[in-house]
Amino acid sequence: MGDETILKLRDLLAGSRRAVFFGGAGVSTESGIPDFRSTDGLYHQQWRYPPETILSHDFFLSRTEEFYDFYRQKMLFPDAKPNAAHLALAELEGRGVLSAVITQNIDGLHQAAGSKHVVELHGSVLRNHCTRCGRAFSLQEILSSSGVPKCPCGGTIKPDVVLYGEQLPAEAIEDALDCIARADLLIIGGTSLAVYPAAGFVQGYSGPLVIINRSPTPMDRRADLLISRPIGETLAAVMAGFDEK
Numbered sequence: 001m002g003d004e005t006i007l008k009l010r011d012l013l014a015g016s017r018r019a020v021f022f023g024g025a026g027v028s029t030e031s032g033i034p035d036f037r038s039t040d041g042l043y044h045q046q047w048r049y050p051p052e053t054i055l056s057h058d059f060f061l062s063r064t065e066e067f068y069d070f071y072r073q074k075m076l077f078p079d080a081k082p083n084a085a086h087l088a089l090a091e092l093e094g095r096g097v098l099s100a101v102i103t104q105n106i107d108g109l110h111q112a113a114g115s116k117h118v119v120e121l122h123g124s125v126l127r128n129h130c131t132r133c134g135r136a137f138s139l140q141e142i143l144s145s146s147g148v149p150k151c152p153c154g155g156t157i158k159p160d161v162v163l164y165g166e167q168l169p170a171e172a173i174e175d176a177l178d179c180i181a182r183a184d185l186l187i188i189g190g191t192s193l194a195v196y197p198a199a200g201f202v203q204g205y206s207g208p209l210v211i212i213n214r215s216p217t218p219m220d221r222r223a224d225l226l227i228s229r230p231i232g233e234t235l236a237a238v239m240a241g242f243d244e245k
Contacts, residue, residue, distance in 0.1 A: 006237045008225055009210060012185055013238065016097055020183040021089055022202055023231075024104045026190025026213060030083040030232040033107055034074075035190075057165035064148045064156060071159065075106075076125055078143060082113035084232035085189070088239045090114035095242075100179040104191060104198050106161045119176045121168055121198045127160035168197065176201050183207060189231045193217045 013019060025035035053059055054070045082090075090113040092098035101110050102119040108126045110118045128137040132155025142149055142157065149157040162168055180186065186205050189212040193199040202219065211223040212231045220226055227234055 005225065005227055006234070006241075009227070009234070010238050010242060012208060012210065012225070013092065013097055014242070016185040018099045018183050019092070019097055019185040019187060020100050020102065020179050021098060021187045021189060022102045022180070022191070023085075023189045024191025024193075024195070027085050027103070027231055028080070028083070028105055028107055028109055029190070030085065030230060031077075031080045031107075031109060033077045033080050052164055055163055057163045060158065060163055068148055072143070075161075076139070076143065077107060078139060080107060080109060082109045084236040085234075086110055086113035086115070088232075088235035091239060093117065099183070100175075102176045102179060102201070104195060117179075119172050119179065121162070121172050121176060123159070123161040123169070125159055125161060128157050129160060130155040131158050132156070173201075180205050185210070187212065188217070188219065189213065191217070193219060 025033070029035050049059070049066075051070070051074075054067060055075075060067045086109050089098060089101055089110065093101070093115055100117045100119060101115050102121065103110055104121050106120070106122050106125050108124050125142075126139050128139070128142055128149075129135065130137070130151035130153060133151060133153045135151050135153070135155075137149070137151070137157050142159070145157075151157055180201060183205065185208045186202065187210045188202060191199070191213065192215060193202070199218075209219070209223045210225045210227070211217055211220060212227040212229070212234050214228055214230070
């Protein structure tokens with residue numbers, strides 16, 4: 001895949017020292033984790049309630065057992081491994097090219113691949129806490145539980161993920177905006193830019209912009225480089241000849 005698109009992206013990365021990657025569900029589909037809005041995505045499956053309703057703060061409070069039935073079946077992928085995209089981004093950070101990964105994903109695969117500066121806008125399934133006493137619980141403890149997981153104190157355990165109707169963590173917002181403001185290259189990958197407020201973070205960026213996504217996004221017309229291939233395949237091709245730069 002040594003075409004002009006790959007060469008141009010390689011050139012942009014080779015000349016960058018503060019590149020920022022802003023990614024969504026499409027980054028993890030090559031790891032076997034389904035996205036939400038594609039034809040085969042979660043939002044096109046049939047459930048008693050729409051996924052947006054089940055994954056809401058109000059539903060968690062009012063129908064906690066049903067929330068966890070869905071959550072365990074459709075949101076947890078403990079055997080998933082980092083794919084070529086995750087590994088390439090970690091390598092670019094290690095080479096001093098990429099300054100941060102800003103992700104809307106909650107699977108922890110960027111960290112598993114070796115990325116150090118990861119801004120998790122929507123939290124992580126790897127972290128859970130008691131809503132009464134604040135005690136921390138691991139993903140494995142959630143997986144090994146049944147029904148509504150409870151803390152020894154009697155409180156309900158909640159995943160540290162941002163549900164619909166909840167605010168994004170203030171620290172993550174500040175970090176993401178600061179990274180984007182300092183970026184000398186912004187790569188948007190694996191996201192339709194349909195989820196707000198996260199999608200709004202990139203709209204004020206005016207520097208070199210690359211979009212890698214299988215479907216159109218609202219920012220396509222502003223992109224200096226538009227790639228509609230799988231992101232893992234694309235970044236693997238870029239990295240394959242990176243040492244030649």
